[in-house]
Amino acid sequence: MSLKVKNVSKKFGEKLVVDNISFDVNEPGVFGLLGTNGAGKTTTIRMILNIVKKDSGEISWNNKPVTEQIKSFGYLPEERGLYPKVKISEQLLYFASLRGVSRQKAKKDIDYWLERLEATQYINMPAEKLSKGNQQKIQFIASIIHDPELIFMDEPFSGLDPVNTDLFKGAIYELINRQKIIIMSSHQMATVEEFCKDIVMLKNGKTVLKGNLKEIKRGYGRNNLIINCSGNIHELAAEEGITTYRQSANGYEFKISSEEQAYRMLEKILSRRLSLDKFEIREPSLHEIFIEKMGEEK
Amino acid sequence: MREFLAVFKYTFMENIRKKSFIISTAVILVVIIAAMVIPAAISSFGGNEESVTNASGNSGSSEPKNILYILDKSGVYSDKLEALQQQFTEYDVKLLAEDKVESVKAAIKEEGDSYLIIVESKNDTIQIDYYTQQYMEGPDPDTISKAMGSIYSAKLLKDSNVSDNTISKVLSVPDVKVNALGKNKLGGYILSIAIVIILFFAVYFYGYGVSMSVASEKTSRVMELLVTSVKPSKIILGKTAGMGLLGLIQLAAILIVGIVTYLLVFPDKFTIGGMPLEFSGFTTFTFVLIIVYFILGYSLFALMNAVVGATVSKAEDVNSALLPMSLLSIFCFYFSYGTFAIPDSTMARVASLIPFTAPFSVPSRLVTTEVPPWEIGLSLVILIGSIVLIGMLSIKLYSFAVLHYGDRLKLKKLFQMSQAEKNAN
Numbered sequence: 001m002s003l004k005v006k007n008v009s010k011k012f013g014e015k016l017v018v019d020n021i022s023f024d025v026n027e028p029g030v031f032g033l034l035g036t037n038g039a040g041k042t043t044t045i046r047m048i049l050n051i052v053k054k055d056s057g058e059i060s061w062n063n064k065p066v067t068e069q070i071k072s073f074g075y076l077p078e079e080r081g082l083y084p085k086v087k088i089s090e091q092l093l094y095f096a097s098l099r100g101v102s103r104q105k106a107k108k109d110i111d112y113w114l115e116r117l118e119a120t121q122y123i124n125m126p127a128e129k130l131s132k133g134n135q136q137k138i139q140f141i142a143s144i145i146h147d148p149e150l151i152f153m154d155e156p157f158s159g160l161d162p163v164n165t166d167l168f169k170g171a172i173y174e175l176i177n178r179q180k181i182i183i184m185s186s187h188q189m190a191t192v193e194e195f196c197k198d199i200v201m202l203k204n205g206k207t208v209l210k211g212n213l214k215e216i217k218r219g220y221g222r223n224n225l226i227i228n229c230s231g232n233i234h235e236l237a238a239e240e241g242i243t244t245y246r247q248s249a250n251g252y253e254f255k256i257s258s259e260e261q262a263y264r265m266l267e268k269i270l271s272r273r274l275s276l277d278k279f280e281i282r283e284p285s286l287h288e289i290f291i292e293k294m295g296e297e298k
Numbered sequence: 299m300r301e302f303l304a305v306f307k308y309t310f311m312e313n314i315r316k317k318s319f320i321i322s323t324a325v326i327l328v329v330i331i332a333a334m335v336i337p338a339a340i341s342s343f344g345g346n347e348e349s350v351t352n353a354s355g356n357s358g359s360s361e362p363k364n365i366l367y368i369l370d371k372s373g374v375y376s377d378k379l380e381a382l383q384q385q386f387t388e389y390d391v392k393l394l395a396e397d398k399v400e401s402v403k404a405a406i407k408e409e410g411d412s413y414l415i416i417v418e419s420k421n422d423t424i425q426i427d428y429y430t431q432q433y434m435e436g437p438d439p440d441t442i443s444k445a446m447g448s449i450y451s452a453k454l455l456k457d458s459n460v461s462d463n464t465i466s467k468v469l470s471v472p473d474v475k476v477n478a479l480g481k482n483k484l485g486g487y488i489l490s491i492a493i494v495i496i497l498f499f500a501v502y503f504y505g506y507g508v509s510m511s512v513a514s515e516k517t518s519r520v521m522e523l524l525v526t527s528v529k530p531s532k533i534i535l536g537k538t539a540g541m542g543l544l545g546l547i548q549l550a551a552i553l554i555v556g557i558v559t560y561l562l563v564f565p566d567k568f569t570i571g572g573m574p575l576e577f578s579g580f581t582t583f584t585f586v587l588i589i590v591y592f593i594l595g596y597s598l599f600a601l602m603n604a605v606v607g608a609t610v611s612k613a614e615d616v617n618s619a620l621l622p623m624s625l626l627s628i629f630c631f632y633f634s635y636g637t638f639a640i641p642d643s644t645m646a647r648v649a650s651l652i653p654f655t656a657p658f659s660v661p662s663r664l665v666t667t668e669v670p671p672w673e674i675g676l677s678l679v680i681l682i683g684s685i686v687l688i689g690m691l692s693i694k695l696y697s698f699a700v701l702h703y704g705d706r707l708k709l710k711k712l713f714q715m716s717q718a719e720k721n722a723n
Contacts, residue, residue, distance in 0.1 A: 049526050051701055075526045081519030086312065097304040098527040142523060 001062065001149055001181055002026045003048070008057030010043055010205075017043050019205040020057075025181055025198070030172070032196035032213070033185040034286075036294055039202040041185035042078050045152050048183075049075060061150065071099065074151035076143040078158075078185075080135050084128035088138055091127065092145060099146035106145060113141040116174070117167050133164045140171065151175065153184045157191045165191065189287040196286070201293055208293045217283040224288075225254040225262045228278035229269055236268045251278060301528045305536025306543075309511065313544050323548050330552060331559050338563045365412040366437060367394040367402055372419030378449050385445035386437055389413070406431055415442060424450050490638060490662035496552060497592055497658060498631045504545035505599040505627070506620065508538055512607030512700070513616045521700050530697040535689075538600045542593060549592055553585075587674070588661045594681050595657025599627055601685070601692040608699035609712065626654065634659035641667040650677045653684035 003025040010018040018040040025031045033041045046052040048059050049070050059066045061073075083091050089110065096106035114120045117137040122130055127138065136159060144151060156172070157165055172195060175182060186192045199216070201209035209216065225242075227233065228251030237244060237254060240261055246253040256262050262281050269276060284292075313319055366389035370376050376393065383391045394402060394414070402414055410431030418425045426446060430436040448469050455465045512534075515521045524533055603623055610619045634655045637646035641663040649659035650669070656677045663669050695712050 051522060051525060070526050071528070073526065075523065077519065077522045079519040079522070081521065081523050083312075083515075083520055084518055090312075094304070094308045095523065095527065097308070098301060098524070100300060 001028070003150060003181065003183070004058070004060045004063075005044070005048065006058045006060075008044070008047060008054050008059060010040075010047060010052065010055050017205050018047065018054075018202075021200070021202070021205075021207055022057075023198075023200045023210060025183065027197070028179040028181055029176055029197045030182045030184050030192070030195035032192055032199035033183060033202070034187070034189065034192070034196075034199055034290065035185075035202035036187055038204075039187075040205040041187075041202060042154055044202075045075075045154055045183065045185060049073065049152065072146070072148055072150075074143040074146070074148035076140055076151070076153040076156055078154035080132070080139050082127040082135055082138060082142075085126050087124055087126055088130075089123045092138065092142055095142045096145045101146050109145055109147075110141060113144070113171075116171060117141070132159045133161060136160060137164070137167075140168070144175065149180060151180055151182045153182060155186055155188075156184060157186065157188055169194075189285070189290045193286040199286075201290065203294060208296070209289070213286065216289065217286075220284045220289065222259060222281050222283055223256050224280075224282050224284055225256045225265065226278060226280040226282070227252050227254070227265070227269070227276070229274045229276045231272070231274040233265075233269060233274070236265060236272075239268075240265055256281075301532040302536045302539075305528065305533055306540045309537045309540025310543050313507065313511075313541065314547075319544070319548075323551060326548075326552060327555050330556050334556075334559050334563045363388065363390045364436070365390045365392055367392055367412060367414045369394045369396060369399060369414065369416045371396075372417050372424060374419065374424070374450055374453055375417060375446070378453075381449055382445065385441070389437060403429060410435070413437065415446075417446065487638060487666055490641075490665045491635075493588060493665065494631070494635065494638075494658050494662045496549065497588070497595065497661060498627070500545050500549050500592060501595045501599050501657065502624070502627055504541050504596055505603040505623070507544075508541050508600040509603035509607035509616055509620055509623075510613065511537060511541065512604050512696075513610050513613045516608065516611065516700060517613045525697075525700060530700060531693040534601070534604045534693055534696045538597060538604060541600065542596050545596055546589070546593065549589075553588075584661075584664045587664055590678075591657045591661050591681075594678075594685060597685050598653060598657070598681070598688060599623070601689050605692045605695045605699060605712075608696045609702075609709075611702075630654040631658050634662065638662050638666070647673065651680055653681045656681050 005024070006022050008018060008021050009016065021040070021044060023031075033044060035041050043052060047054040048066060050066060061069050086094075092110045093103065093106055096110070097103070101109075110123075111120070114123060114137075117140070119134055119137045122134055122138070127135055130138065136156075140156070143153070153172075156168060160168060172182065176195075182195075184192060184195065193213075196213050198211065199209070199213050200207055224245075233252060234244060237252070242254045242256055242261060242265070244252055245255045254265075259281055266279055366386055368375060368379075368382065368391060370393065375382065379391060379393060399414075399416075402412065406412055406414060406429050413436040414429040416427040416429070418427075424446060426442065428439060428442060451469060452465050455468065456462075460468075515524065603620065606619050606623055607616060610616055630652075634646075634649045635658070637643060637649050637659060640646060646659060646663060649655040650663060650673060660669065660674065660677055695709075699712055
């Protein structure tokens with residue numbers, strides 16, 4: 001299984017929306033297509049799926065140019081698309097029949113996924129009666145009903161409450177365990193961070209960051225210090241030459257240049273007998289990397 | 299093929315279950331049955347009434363009859379009251395004295411339940427003034443003229459010593475029995491109008507249905523999922539076929555219910571002014587061809603409508619986007635409608651060959667005249683050829699239009715886009 005995107009570009013009118021993007025996905029797991037709104041994520045997915053014609057570049061799946069094979073892919077579009085007046089069971093069966101899934105198998109899988117996503121009670125309701133989150137669940141089932149190897153999910157978590165987000169995450173983990181490749185676009189870094197093995201970060205159609213997420217983070221180093229404690233430690237930090245990066249209700253966040261700085265801070269806090277709730281040295285989160293990358297060159 | 303069938307089956311099943319379809323079909327069928335049963339009921343009811351009054355007249359029952367006054371200034375009718383009463387059995391015929399004329403006229407004007415005939419003789423010809431409250435009420439002027447005339451003729455003949463036997467022969471009206479040997483043009487004409495109107499509405503509404511269905515898939519954004527699952531050509535063809543079958547079923551139901559009701563309600567031929575509504579032009583062959591022309595006409599218009607439906611982003615815009623299509627179909631309908639009266643005219647023949655008018659023109663001509671087989675054949679070839687061409691073009695334009703959101707796509711833009719695509723490949 002391998003998806004290759006090579007030097008793909010797309011213009012809408014005079015505007016270059018995707019500028020020479022390349023990436024490969026060779027292993028099961030989640031590939032993150034990250035970026036702000038309008039960065040070109042959806043257009044990239046649509047180009048791979050042949051919904052939007054690419055202007056230049058090559059896209060191949062298992063070393064064959066992507067054309068007819070899109071029918072074997074799964075696709076959870078950004079804009080939810082269900083027949084508003086049609087019963088959930090009927091439209092899911094229809095989508096399955098379009099993909100060539102036998103009625104019997106489709107029924108079994110629909111039941112399985114509805115139960116998995118706690119949506120069984122909606123099976124005989126028309127889509128328009130369902131909440132946005134529940135429609136999203138149905139859309140999710142529609143996109144994987146034919147058991148595709150490669151699945152595109154465009155902003156899968158948008159509009160979901162925390163409970164449903166967790167249900168979705170569970171379902172996505174299950175797909176990963178079934179050895180699926182998932183291309184997931186998102187601008188919610190905190191939500192997708194736990195899934196992504198590799199990422200491409202887009203800004204105005206250009207690639208600003210690309211590669212294995214762990215390696216990217218390692219490259220940044222463990223330069224984030226988080227301390228939650230009683231008392232004001234601004235001055236302690238100032239003595240050490242550390243500026244406060246952010247102060248929240250619970251504590252402090254510092255940018256440090258070495259781990260030694262952090263340990264010296266710890267000693268000072270302990271020697272003053274301040275009660276300590278949390279002391280953490282860590283790599284920047286995907287969210288922080290994202291903010292930094294998007295902020296550059298502005 | 300599997301994908302086509304899936305779309306086809308889904309479109310059909312979804313729409314046949316729709317309340318709007320079930321209700322509209324039921325309403326149409328009820329209207330058709332009512333349209334035949336009600337006139338039949340009225341005429342048979344009216345007939346009964348007539349026979350009742352006749353019967354009561356014969357038995358001399360007490361039911362009062364309207365009075366027909368006769369003021370005879372000619373002196374011809376004064377002793378012929380009995381003969382007049384025989385002519386006007388529904389009325390009580392009375393002679394009137396001249397001095398009562400004004401009061402009777404006033405009564406006619408006010409009450410309207412009596413009638414007055416004033417007969418004068420000038421230079422030996424009879425002149426009649428007839429007074430009634432309203433036109434079309436009371437005895438028919440024709441009947442009056444005939445009755446008065448024949449009595450006068452009989453008197454003149456008798457005065458000239460002609461025998462009674464000869465008089466009755468002279469005055470007998472010859473019985474004319476009409477035997478039309480050709481296809482009944484006028485009877486067929488009414489039938490052909492009915493058929494073409496049904497065809498037009500079926501083509502129009504089901505074409506509209508295709509358009510709406512495409513637009514709503516676009517609006518609900520199901521389209522994106524569909525085009526990544528199925529080739530656009532399969533969607534447009536499957537959808538068109540699904541709606542077409544639905545239309546066909548409704549059309550068949552209308553025709554069958556119409557024919558069955560006709561046969562039940564009018565076991566004898568239904569006549570309009572003595573002319574039977576003729577079904578001799580309505581053979582199995584005609585029936586099959588009507589169905590064939592419906593399928594083809596519908597396909598032609600539906601394929602174009604599908605593209606129109608694909609050009610809009612919101613279902614509300616379908617109507618305005620469809621306006622040119624609606625005008626085209628209405629124009630075609632009226633063009634062929636205009637040729638009905640003379641089904642063998644050059645115009646009618648031309649209408650049978652133009653693909654857009656042929657679906658309306660040929661079926662109507664089939665029931666009114668003998669259409670040469672070569673004309674039917676040529677018309678079918680042109681129509682099918684056009685459908686194939688328009689179908690291919692529609693599939694192409696549809697694929698581009700379905701994924702375009704935003705402003706409504708103009709046809710010109712659509713062509714440019716598809717052209718640009720061709721060059722890129």
